Amino acid sequence: MTDFYQVLDPKGQLLEDTRNQISEETMLKMYGNMVIVRAFDRKSIHLQRQGRMGTYAPFEGQEASQVGSAMALLPGDWLFPTYRDHAASIVHGQSMTRVFLYWMGHMDGSISPSDRHIMPPCVPIATQMVHAVGTAWASKRKGEPHVSLAYFGDGAGSEGDFHEALNMAGVFKTPTIFFCQNNGYAISVPFSQQSASRTVAQRASAYDIPGVRIDGNDIFAVWLTVKAAMERATAGLGPTLIEAVTYRYGAHTTADDPKKYRDQERLAEEWRSERDPVQRLKVYLEQSGLWNEWKETALQTKVAEQIEAALIEAESYPKSQAADMFKHVYEVPSWMVEEQQKDAIVPEGKRGVLA
Numbered sequence: 001m002t003d004f005y006q007v008l009d010p011k012g013q014l015l016e017d018t019r020n021q022i023s024e025e026t027m028l029k030m031y032g033n034m035v036i037v038r039a040f041d042r043k044s045i046h047l048q049r050q051g052r053m054g055t056y057a058p059f060e061g062q063e064a065s066q067v068g069s070a071m072a073l074l075p076g077d078w079l080f081p082t083y084r085d086h087a088a089s090i091v092h093g094q095s096m097t098r099v100f101l102y103w104m105g106h107m108d109g110s111i112s113p114s115d116r117h118i119m120p121p122c123v124p125i126a127t128q129m130v131h132a133v134g135t136a137w138a139s140k141r142k143g144e145p146h147v148s149l150a151y152f153g154d155g156a157g158s159e160g161d162f163h164e165a166l167n168m169a170g171v172f173k174t175p176t177i178f179f180c181q182n183n184g185y186a187i188s189v190p191f192s193q194q195s196a197s198r199t200v201a202q203r204a205s206a207y208d209i210p211g212v213r214i215d216g217n218d219i220f221a222v223w224l225t226v227k228a229a230m231e232r233a234t235a236g237l238g239p240t241l242i243e244a245v246t247y248r249y250g251a252h253t254t255a256d257d258p259k260k261y262r263d264q265e266r267l268a269e270e271w272r273s274e275r276d277p278v279q280r281l282k283v284y285l286e287q288s289g290l291w292n293e294w295k296e297t298a299l300q301t302k303v304a305e306q307i308e309a310a311l312i313e314a315e316s317y318p319k320s321q322a323a324d325m326f327k328h329v330y331e332v333p334s335w336m337v338e339e340q341q342k343d344a345i346v347p348e349g350k351r352g353v354l355a
Contacts, residue, residue: 003213004215008221012283027281031282047311058084058248061250062084062246064281065222072222073149078132079151085151097313125153125156126160133172136175136176145234146234149179150178153182153186175238181216182200188262199211210229214242216245226242
């Protein structure tokens with residue numbers, strides 16, 4: 001017996017009939033998206049190790065949470081990612097080229113497609129939750145049928161912004177979806193040492209909003225739960241807090257060594273062999289006659305080509321200049337910014353070189 005909502009069990013068996021809710025086309029798209037973002041994640045780690053990319057935050061193991069939630073959104077909805085939610089950004093419409101650029105330290109890597117509302121990855125913990133409430137409130141006041149989805153980890157629940165965001169969203173009934181990927185650790189601190197609360201979802205009751213705990217490795221449960229939260233939000237009933245229970249196989253970032261604070265190899269292998277989100281859906285599709293090895297080979301080939309094309313484009317992009325740090329902050333630079341730029345940048349053909 002689990003203490004979270006689950007539709008597709010770890011063995012790829014349906015626990016409830018959702019075939020009238022999730023089309024075969026959507027299921028196949030879910031699988032394709034999880035395969036491509038997992039390959040992207042692995043490629044990015046290799047690039048960092050080769051010195052072609054800066055510090056990188058991997059997400060392998062959390063694909064169902066990110067892909068399922070982002071696929072539920074509509075084009076006009078707002079997405080607020082953390083530094084680990086590039087899979088969600090890609091699924092919602094951000095190009096892999098832009099994501100590569102972000103991790104290569106290029107400011108243009110944060111530019112959202114003109115037809116999407118994808119915010120730059122948020123590194124400060126939990127601050128994006130407050131921003132999501134603001135855009136959701138604006139959508140509500142404008143009469144727009146959009147929701148704002150804020151991603152965060154279990155560690156963000158220990159920040160004041162978490163409580164401020166839930167409180168304001170509850171008071172003004174904003175169309176906000178708070179999506180927690182609870183992978184068990186806030187870097188090196190296990191959830192049991194962060195909070196006396198047994199779950200993240202139960203905290204929703206303090207703000208009189210729904211709190212739902214789901215299997216974050218079950219993409220069907222993720223997609224259906226976010227869809228339900230969207231319907232509630234656009235009906236004017238307010239926000240929802242979703243806790244997706246999942247696990248990250250690798251390190252917090254490529255600058256981290258998880259073996260120092262958890263039994264990394266044993267836990268990762270346990271989750272990978274018994275609860276892997278990609279394998280779970282693949283088994284279901286194969287048993288349903290929707291997938292086979294020929295299709296798998298074709299997909300893997302296509303994915304590799306797409307990622308390589310995005311990487312070539314990113315590495316061919318004009319390099320960042322140090323002077324770029326003074327851009328994109330103020331519409332009209334203050335005198336202080338102008339003075340700092342004047343003092344820091346060496347002119348005469350050396351644009352972008354710091355003094």
